[in-house]
Amino acid sequence: xxxxxxxxxxxxxxxxxxxxxxxxxxxxxxxxxxxxxxxxxxxxxxxxxxxxxxxxxxxxxxxxxxxxxxxxxxxxxxxxxxxxxxxxxxxxxxxxxxxxxxxxxxxxxxxxxxxxxxxxxxxxxxxxxxxxxxxxxxxxxxxxxxxxxxxxxxxxxxxxxxxxxxxxxxxxxxxxxxxxxxxxxxxxxxxxxxxxxxxxxxxxxxxxxxxxxxxxxxxxxxxxxxxxxxxxxxxxxxxxxxxxxxxxxxxxxxxxxxxxxxxxxxxxxxxxxxxxxxxxxxxxxxxxxxxxxxxxxxxxxxxxxxxxxxxxxxxxxxxxxxxxxxxxxxxxxxxxxxxxxxxxxxxxxxxxxxxxxxx
Amino acid sequence: xxxxxxxxxxxxxxxxxxxxxxxxxxxxxxxxxxxxxxxxxxxxxxxxxxxxxxxxxxxxxxxxxxxxxxxxxxxxxxxxxxxxxxxxxxxxxxxxxxxxxxxxxxxxxxxxxxxxxxxxxxxxxxxxxxxxxxxxxxxxxxxxxxxxxxxxxxxxxxxxxxxxxxxxxxxxxxxxxxxxxxxxxxxxxxxxxxxxxxxxxxxxxxxxxxxxxxxxxxxxxxxxxxxxxxxxxxxxxxxxxxxxxxxxxxxxxxxxxxxxxxxxxxxxxxxxxxxxxxxxxxxxxx
Numbered sequence: 161x162x163x164x165x166x167x168x169x170x171x172x173x174x175x176x177x178x179x180x181x182x183x184x185x186x187x188x189x190x191x192x193x194x195x196x197x198x199x200x201x202x203x204x205x206x207x208x209x210x211x212x213x214x215x216x217x218x219x220x221x222x223x224x225x226x227x228x229x230x231x232x233x234x235x236x237x238x239x240x241x242x243x244x245x246x247x248x249x250x251x252x253x254x255x256x257x258x259x260x261x262x263x264x265x266x267x268x269x270x271x272x273x274x275x276x277x278x279x280x281x282x283x284x285x286x287x288x289x290x291x292x293x294x295x296x297x298x299x300x301x302x303x304x305x306x307x308x309x310x311x312x313x314x315x316x317x318x319x320x321x322x323x324x325x326x327x328x329x330x331x332x333x334x335x336x337x338x339x340x341x342x343x344x345x346x347x348x349x350x351x352x353x354x355x356x357x358x359x360x361x362x363x364x365x366x367x368x369x370x371x372x373x374x375x376x377x378x379x380x381x382x383x384x385x386x387x388x389x390x391x392x393x394x395x396x397x398x399x400x401x402x403x404x405x406x407x408x409x410x411x412x413x414x415x416x417x418x419x420x421x422x423x424x425x426x427x428x429x430x431x432x433x434x435x436x437x438x439x440x441x442x443x444x445x446x447x448x449x450x451x452x453x454x455x456x457x458x459x460x461x462x463x464x465x466x467x468x469x470x471x472x473x474x475x476x477x478x479x480x481x482x483x484x485x486x487x488x489x490x491x492x493x494x495x496x497x498x499x500x501x502x503x504x505x506x507x508x509x510x511x512x513x514x515x516x517x518x519x
Numbered sequence: 520x521x522x523x524x525x526x527x528x529x530x531x532x533x534x535x536x537x538x539x540x541x542x543x544x545x546x547x548x549x550x551x552x553x554x555x556x557x558x559x560x561x562x563x564x565x566x567x568x569x570x571x572x573x574x575x576x577x578x579x580x581x582x583x584x585x586x587x588x589x590x591x592x593x594x595x596x597x598x599x600x601x602x603x604x605x606x607x608x609x610x611x612x613x614x615x616x617x618x619x620x621x622x623x624x625x626x627x628x629x630x631x632x633x634x635x636x637x638x639x640x641x642x643x644x645x646x647x648x649x650x651x652x653x654x655x656x657x658x659x660x661x662x663x664x665x666x667x668x669x670x671x672x673x674x675x676x677x678x679x680x681x682x683x684x685x686x687x688x689x690x691x692x693x694x695x696x697x698x699x700x701x702x703x704x705x706x707x708x709x710x711x712x713x714x715x716x717x718x719x720x721x722x723x724x725x726x727x728x729x730x731x732x733x734x735x736x737x738x739x740x741x742x743x744x745x746x747x748x749x750x751x752x753x754x755x756x757x758x759x760x761x762x763x764x765x766x767x768x769x770x771x772x773x774x775x776x777x778x779x780x781x782x783x784x785x786x787x788x789x790x791x792x793x794x795x796x797x798x799x800x801x802x803x804x805x
Contacts, residue, residue, distance in 0.1 A: 217704050237707040244708045250701035254723040267710030308705075315709060 166193035166349050167228045167318040169214070174223035174233075176209050176375075183209040185375040187223070191368070194349040196342075198362040201372035202398065207355045210372075211321055214353065216240050227318050238267070243312030243350075247324040249304040251296035257283070257307050258292040264315035282314035283307075285344065302333040309341065313348060320345070320352040326361060338364055359399055363387060371395045391432065392518050396443040402487045403449070404517070407442040409434055417516060422482040424461050428514040441517040448513035449488035451477050451499060452506050460506040461486075465499050479507055553776035564773045572777035582761075586782065589758040590789050592672060593740035600680045600736055601729060604687035611688070612695045631685035639749040642678045643669065646750075670752035678746040683736040690735060694728025730797035734790055741786050758782045 169191040176184040184206040191197045199207035212218040216237030225233040261279045283289040286306035326334045363383040370380040379395045390396035408420040417430035463481035474489045555564035614620040646668035653665035668674040706720045744759035765775035
């Protein structure tokens with residue numbers, strides 16, 4: 161299958177209003193051509209609503225959905241030229257795998273011979289050419305979802321929408337299919353939107369991640385930037401950062417700041433231009449906190465170990481520093497030092513990964 | 520599986536067995552009577568074993584006509600009922616405004632709970648030459664002369680169809696509810712319009728449910744008695760009416776019994792035939 165002419169997607173002030181609340185409010189979003197953007201968020205944040213509006217299954221209250229600059233927000237779903245993959249596969253149960261994949265081509269009036277070739281190519285792409293005569297009920301979940309994927313891309317859609325495509329699969333299958341999905345999307349270069357609440361899936365699959373909360377986008381970034389530098393408390397918490405504390409900004413310069421935390425001062429990075437003298441929140445991941453002896457020479461926060469659990473490849477400590485409870489991870493490398501409960505220790509925070517959050 | 524010989528629960532089946540035997544023996548006795556001739560008034564049947572009653576049922580024109588028209592009309596009425604019930608079930612399950620579905624549901628439930636006699640007389644009032652329907656039609660200038668609904672198959676068909684509607688709708692609600700809307704959405708996004716999705720995706724997925732519904736309402740329709748009697752005015756006769764007449768007008772119990780036996784067998788055969796065709800159709804579509 162040759163590469164597709166990639167399209168761009170822009171959402172402008174997209175709004176979905178229900179009688180009692182706004183599911184999506186004034187949402188602006190740009191998806192560069194050929195990239196995969198993930199809408200990530202807890203259930204009820206509006207991510208599925210956005211996807212269904214793009215697909216045309218939900219009416220837009222106001223705003224625009226621009227594909228290559230053309231507003232499609234009022235056209236019928238069958239004229240949008242969008243491929244969609246659903247969480248529950250949504251294959252046509254009364255058709256063979258081959259007929260499922262051919263359906264979109266048939267609707268487009270593609271000739272019989274071309275249908276056969278393109279269906280075979282699409283099925284080969286997902287390694288299911290040998291199952292073309294089966295019915296969906298005779299396939300495993302992973303196979304069904306690959307058929308659904310083939311069915312969605314065989315029509316060479318402008319956009320590929322993925323609604324929790326791996327949500328119904330067990331962990332082992334999910335990882336395999338994640339890889340396949342990513343390879344296929346890159347190879348075909350289809351502009352894609354993925355909806356998920358699984359942050360690992362989002363980090364693995366995406367070029368960009370937009371974290372949504374209450375119908376709006378909290379932060380949009382590359383996966384690594386999002387992981388390293390969450391900019392609000394919501395994003396930090398959603399991405400599983402347990403250490404979020406109130407802090408005071410003592411002084412700032414261009415990209416750094418000194419904060420007061422737990423009665424001590426710490427250097428941190430300051431990307432958002434927080435001003436000195438203000439209150440703020442600070443977030444740090446457990447893996448960016450080093451637990452060392454209390455007499456270590458480096459700058460750090462002295463505390464006492466409250467719990468210590470060895471979990472496979474790491475040790476999880478809970479350390480109390482002046483009423484603040486920190487969670488810290490230490491890799492269980494060959495000669496790491498074990499600290500037991502009640503042991504006085506010092507926490508060394510990595511300044512590059514200690515993040516000031518927007519208030 | 521291990522069968523426990525001394526399982527006391529098997530004795531609990533005894534009362535049910537006695538009742539069941541009683542019922543079956545009554546039917547059996549009735550069927551047995553079909554092999555004799557009608558006796559004098561006051562007796563049930565007399566004489567030697569004979570197939571005379573069956574000969575009369577199977578080889579007289581009027582009997583054949585009533586039997587075949589009962590089977591055929593039941594099928595046609597059932598199909599019409601299902602054609603009406605499908606959109607109803609879809610609206611009840613899928614209406615964007617819940618109250619629309621609720622109102623239709625309520626209307627069907629009320630229909631279901633009201634007695635057949637009440638409904639038959641309601642249809643008499645509505646469908647008569649000076650009934651509401653004809654008054655409305657002529658008042659609007661749609662027809663010049665009143666349409667004759669009563670004392671023909673039209674009126675009987677309308678009433679039976681109305682009677683069957685709740686059975687069909689309630690059965691289909693379940694089938695529609697079990698449809699996965701994503702499948703239809705997938706078809707839409709692949710380029711199919713609403714009508715195409717309905718005929719190529721929704722209906723094939725509903726087919727098993729439709730077939731179950733057809734068999735159900737067909738069986739109920741076959742047993743129609745009251746509507747042809749009251750709305751057919753003696754001109755529309757279904758087999759139940761014929762059996763009734765032979766029992767209670769002619770007092771010819773053996774003849775009635777033979778009619779019933781023939782009817783029962785042909786009903787079973789036709790239901791089996793419908794299921795058979797249904798399975799073939801399902802295979803062909805899938």
